[in-house]
Amino acid sequence: MKKNWLGIIFIAAVFIGVAGYYGQVYVKAHNIRVELTAVNSLSQADQDRITVSPKDSTVQREWYGGEWAHKVTFHHTETESLGELIVYIGMDRETILGEENTK
Incomplete structure (x- = not known):
């Protein structure tokens, strides 16, 4: 037994x-990688500013618009009038909350 x-x-x-x-x-x-979600949300002109790879970025957790978000900063995307490109993604890794430049 x-x-x-x-x-x-x-x-x-x-x-x-x-x-x-x-x-x-x-x-x-x-x-889904947060960087890829951020790149896919960009206009073609902004995507063209990313010359190397979406992996050449920094992802940080930050308070944005009243909620926690992933802040994706793409390096080497500066222009004379615009700074680095930043995209805010929701914690679900799918919702685009906003986009800005550092300048």
Whole structure:
């Protein structure tokens, strides 16, 4: 009788482990990078200011418009009249809250 219970417990533990592993893989695969969300929200003219890569940016958590947001600052996007390009993304990593330049 003990062997049956041990077998059932072992199978249940394996099932829970496999389900947990695939759940983590699914979440990681569908976790959108904040930088890519920010780039996709920009106009073509602003996208052209990013000469290297969207990864050449800094992401910080900041209070913006009455809520917490991801502040994505793209480096090397300065022009003579505009500073670095900044995009504010909601904590859900999808909602665009605003855009500005440092100058």
